[in-house]
Amino acid sequence: MATVELRFSAQPEHVRTARLVAAAVARRAGVDEAVLDEVRLAVGEACSRAVGLHRGNGVTTPIRVVLTEEEKTFSIEVGDEVPGAGAAAGVPGARAEAPGESDDADGEDEMGLAVIRGLVDDVEVTAGDDGGTIRMSWPTTPAETDADVLS
Amino acid sequence: MDLSLSTRTVPGAGGDRTVVEVGGEIDVYTAPKLREQLVELVNDGSYHLVVDMEGVDFLDSTGLGVLVGGLKRVRAHEGSLRLVCNQERILKIFRITGLTKVFPIHTSVDEAVNAVD
Numbered sequence: 439m440a441t442v443e444l445r446f447s448a449q450p451e452h453v454r455t456a457r458l459v460a461a462a463v464a465r466r467a468g469v470d471e472a473v474l475d476e477v478r479l480a481v482g483e484a485c486s487r488a489v490g491l492h493r494g495n496g497v498t499t500p501i502r503v504v505l506t507e508e509e510k511t512f513s514i515e516v517g518d519e520v521p522g523a524g525a526a527a528g529v530p531g532a533r534a535e536a537p538g539e540s541d542d543a544d545g546e547d548e549m550g551l552a553v554i555r556g557l558v559d560d561v562e563v564t565a566g567d568d569g570g571t572i573r574m575s576w577p578t579t580p581a582e583t584d585a586d587v588l589s
Numbered sequence: 590m591d592l593s594l595s596t597r598t599v600p601g602a603g604g605d606r607t608v609v610e611v612g613g614e615i616d617v618y619t620a621p622k623l624r625e626q627l628v629e630l631v632n633d634g635s636y637h638l639v640v641d642m643e644g645v646d647f648l649d650s651t652g653l654g655v656l657v658g659g660l661k662r663v664r665a666h667e668g669s670l671r672l673v674c675n676q677e678r679i680l681k682i683f684r685i686t687g688l689t690k691v692f693p694i695h696t697s698v699d700e701a702v703n704a705v706d
Contacts, residue, residue, distance in 0.1 A: 450618035457616075457647075475678050482649050486617035549650040549686060556685030 441467070441507040445500040448492035453485045456503050460514055467507040468578035476557045477514070477576060483550040484516035484572040490547065491520040491570070511560075513575035521567050592619035593644070594626050598635075601702035607635040608698055612644030615652030623652065627659035636668025639701040648679050653686060660692065669693075671701040 442463045446452040460481040461474050469477060481503070488501045502517040554561055554572065562573045593612035598605050607630055615623060630638060638659065642648070660670045671693045674680055683689045695701035 450616075453617050454614065478647070479649060479682070482616060482647075486649060486651055489617060549653060552686055553650050553682065 440504045442505040444503040444505070446503075447500050448489045448497070450486070450489055452501075453482055453489060456485045456501075457482045460503065460505055463505045463507070464512050464514075464576070467512040469512050469576050470579060473576055477512075480554050480557050480561075480574055481514050481516065483554050484514070484574070487547055487550045487572075488516055488518040488570075491518045495520045507578070510578060511575045512578050513573060515571055515573045517569055517571045519569035521569060522565050592622050594622065596626070596630065599639075599698070599702045601637075601704075603703075603705040604637065606637050606639050606702045608639045608641055608702065610641045610644065612646075614647040615645060615655070616647060616649050617651045620651040620655045624655045624658060627655065627662065631659075631662045631666065631668075636663050636666040638663055638668070638670045639695075639698060640670065640672050641698050641701075642672055642674040642679060643676070645674075645676070645679060648682055650682075650686070653682065653688060656692065657688070669706065671695055671704060673698050673701050 442459065444456060444459055446456060457478045461478045464477045465471070465474060485501060485503065491497070492499070492501065497519050499519045502515075504515040504517070506513045506515075551563065554574065558574045558576070560575045562571075564571050564573070591613050592615060593610075595610045597608050597610075599608050600606075609626060609630070611623065613619065627638070640656065640659075656670070656672070663670050673695050674683075675696055680689075680694070683692065683694065693701075693704065695704065
């Protein structure tokens with residue numbers, strides 16, 4: 439079961455909220471302080487990309503962020519509901535440019551994914567008919583603190 | 590935290606430079622404001638820009654895209670876009686995307702303003 443699940447409408451202003459929540463849950467899960475900046479950046483990139491895909495394709499459903507604390511890892515899944523987008527965006531230039539995008543937006547999807555791949559060792563990008571998912575995970579430090587939390 | 594922007598003109602070794610001081614978070618929400626500012630400066634004839642990022646807490650690929658767009662615009666006028674940044678967390682993003690090869694990155698505004706190609 440997800441530790442925390444977040445859904446937000448595909449608006450750029452909510453991406454910051456997703457970053458803050460993800461970093462807070464990651465910290466609690468025992469992700470090293472030095473890695474929290476990477477978690478924040480990676481989840482922001484994944485959410486920005488999902489927001490861009492939803493808006494560019496006229497999808498009005500929310501973006502889904504699932505934060506899961508496991509025994510030795512902390513994972514984040516960011517899901518969009520744009521069919522086939524994950525696979526297409528993984529191939530540079532494969533996705534048709536959405537109408538109204540400025541020239542500066544060229545390749546931002548690819549750059550976002552490049553940043554995620556550069557930051558996160560364990561990352562998986564999948565795409566299906568229901569939409570795409572970016573799954574990222576980080577190791578957590580041994581949970582000696584569990585006892586403290588429970589007591 | 591929102592984005593803060595302020596600009597000033599500083600005389601440098603190679604002529605006047607426009608310093609854009611950026612503070613706060615540059616992300617998918619705030620990056621359009623930075624883009625507008627850079628576009629406006631270039632449209633007003635400022636082709637040699639120094640973007641001071643010392644006050645930036647967060648930068649993502651949307652922000653990188655805006656900076657690359659700014660560079661493209663000034664280069665069309667044979668201008669320059671230099672960055673000032675000493676923060677490891679921000680420099681890391683330029684490194685993993687290979688953009689350290691694209692942008693001259695300086696340790697101080699003074700150094701950037703007086704740099705000549």
